[in-house]
Amino acid sequence: MDNPNFLSPSLREKKRYLAYEVISDGKVPFAELSTVIWHSLINFLGEVGTADAEVRIFRNTYNEEKQLGLIKCSHTAVESVRAALAMIQRIDETPVIVRVIGISGTMKAAQKKFFGEVDLSSF
């Protein structure tokens, strides 16, 4: 076996999914947004703070049309991540505001609640 087994749920860190909205005049591609978010996190929280926050930025949940996406972080770091996102001012030369629109415990619930996505598994 190449990889360790999954940890049991009681041993895993509790996580939260932050649904965010990018407010800007033009469209913002994911690659640039992701770079700016990481830059802001490391600048504001430092490398250790960012490591503690256990941040993941999901490419496949980012809707470039609506400019909505999801970030996963530790449940203890929600406020720090929110604060770091508030520090983002521009992406390239485009002024932006990255705003957290809501928080959820699971990715599925976040997508349903904040992006209005329909859960097809319930049909």
Next chain:
Amino acid sequence: MKFYDLHVHSDFSIGTSSVSAIAKMAKRLGLAGIAVADLFIDEPRLGKLREATEAAAKEHGIDVHTGVELQPKDPEELKRMLDAVRGVADVVIVAGGDYKVNRAACEDARVDILAHPEFGRKDNGLDEQCFAAAIKNNVAIEINFRHVLFSYKRSRAHVLEHIATNIRLANEKGAKLIVCSGANSTWEMRDARQMIAVTNVLGMDLSKAFLSSSEIPLSIIARNRKVLDGTEIGKGIELV
């Protein structure tokens, strides 16, 4: 919970966005109200700003108040400025930084908010006497988000340190803190919840951080509205 941002500049003074654009962005960011606090030039200009804020409030369906930001050089100038604006503005903000001005603002009950007392300083700009006077005169100490946003690396570290000191002292003494964006354009405005998160990271209790963005600004507006309407004719005396 309703959130307010009482310190935004428009193109009436140093800002770059119109009052209408500010109100539109405020609504998008989920704010219940804002105060457009431009630098005081003269009364006719303030009258024009009031017309613009009233029009923006009707257009976008949020509370838009008319404020002024005073930038006095010394305490004497502050007194003269307060004599001119107190009866005509919804919110009176004094730009801090100079210790004498910080202290004079805390000691004058006509001041609503002392903005960024740590601005341009190598310390937090306030001492025990200032906090005691601010409590006595009901002056709120501002945590200015723009000051954090437009500082980088080492200077941001110093700004955050000074703000954290003011938060700690205000919590210990029981002084009022208020969180404002201090924005000069719509792109510098932030969702109140994000500014609350920043203050929380700097050491303010989350419940107090919520108050500093909702109840405290609301109480300032309610108090001043009574005075401007003529229902409050003296300290603690109301016409019923």
